[in-house]
Amino acid sequence: MILELADIRIHPGRSSEFDAAIKRGVETVISKAKGFRGYKVNKGVENPDRYLLMILWDTLENHTVDFRESQAFQQWRAIVGSYFAGAPQVEHFTLLAKSTGPAAA
Amino acid sequence: MILELADIRIHPGRSSEFDAAIKRGVETVISKAKGFRGYKVNKGVENPDRYLLMILWDTLENHTVDFRESQAFQQWRAIVGSYFAGAPQVEHFTLLAKSTGPAAA
Numbered sequence: 001m002i003l004e005l006a007d008i009r010i011h012p013g014r015s016s017e018f019d020a021a022i023k024r025g026v027e028t029v030i031s032k033a034k035g036f037r038g039y040k041v042n043k044g045v046e047n048p049d050r051y052l053l054m055i056l057w058d059t060l061e062n063h064t065v066d067f068r069e070s071q072a073f074q075q076w077r078a079i080v081g082s083y084f085a086g087a088p089q090v091e092h093f094t095l096l097a098k099s100t101g102p103a104a105a
Numbered sequence: 106m107i108l109e110l111a112d113i114r115i116h117p118g119r120s121s122e123f124d125a126a127i128k129r130g131v132e133t134v135i136s137k138a139k140g141f142r143g144y145k146v147n148k149g150v151e152n153p154d155r156y157l158l159m160i161l162w163d164t165l166e167n168h169t170v171d172f173r174e175s176q177a178f179q180q181w182r183a184i185v186g187s188y189f190a191g192a193p194q195v196e197h198f199t200l201l202a203k204s205t206g207p208a209a210a
Contacts, residue, residue, distance in 0.1 A: 003147055005157065023202045031204065042108055042198035045165065052110065052198055060150065093147035093157060097128045099136065 001037060002060045006053040007089040015048050018083045022051065025079040029072050030055065035062025049085070060092055106142060107165045111158040112194040120153050123188045127156065130184040134177050135160065140167025154190070165197055 010018050026039050035058035044050035057063045067073055115123050131144050140163035149155035162168045172178055 002150065005147075019201055026202070038204040040203040041201040042110075043201045045107065045197040045199060047196065050196070051201070091152065091155070092150040094150060096124060096146040096148045096156070097131070098145040099143040 001095070002057045002063070003093040003095065004053075004055040004057060004063050005091055005093060006055075008051040008053060009085040009088075010049050010051065010083040011085050012049050014083050015043075018051070018080070019043070021080050021083060022053065025076050026053070026055075029076045029079065030067070033062070033067045033070070033072055035059055035066060053088075063092070106200070107162050107168070108198040108200065109158075109160040109162060109168050110196055110198060111160075113156040113158060114152075114190040114193075115154050115156065115188040116190050117154050119188050120148075123156070123185070124148070126185050126188060127158065130181050131158070131160075134181045134184065135172070138167070138172045138175070138177055140164055140171060158193075168197070 008022075022041055026041070030036060030039070037056040037058060039056070040052075040054045042052040042054070044052075055063070057067075113127075127146055131146070135141060135144070142161040142163060144161070145157075145159045147157040147159070149157075160168070162172075
């Protein structure tokens with residue numbers, strides 16, 4: 001599995017609207033994509049206009065090819081794109097180590 | 106609960122040594138700290154010198170005060186600090202939304 005981390009900055013003052021939009025976008029669009037395995041959205045404490053969208057995909061290509069080249073990507077951007085203060089910074093990661101148990105990060 | 110995200114860049118070519126050092130540092134030092142609830146370490150695909158250390162704490166102060174002002178912080182930095190190419194970028198986050206099930210990101 002591959003972790004996609006999208007580091008998102010939105011326009012100030014639109015945080016409560018974006019909270020709803022990002023959830024709707026993931027749940028109605030991204031979660032239906034091929035290879036989607038799960039997600040988390042985290043919101044900044046020091047900077048409430050910063051969000052971390054973490055998505056697990058079966059393979060890197062499920063995100064970079066299958067999703068990004070699909071109509072679904074356009075649908076996702078139509079829901080959330082107007083809130084973005086700039087292009088999200090997106091990279092991919094593999095899991096190196098984790099703690100066990102239900103509270104694992 | 107609070108998520109600490111430490112975005113770490115290390116000196117090129119030291120990745121396999123650092124893989125072991127970061128695990129040892131978390132497991133022998135940070136995991137003993139007050140308020141520690143779990144962790145993950147992720148390693149970059151596009152950039153193998155980039156690591157994401159994600160730690161869950163009961164409260165923000167468990168990290169920013171209790172841990173950072175403790176001897177344990179010095180012990181942690183003694184294990185991993187020499188690998189860092191610069192100061193890690195650290196911010197804190199709250200969970201806004203997540204998928205359910207065992208594959209959740």
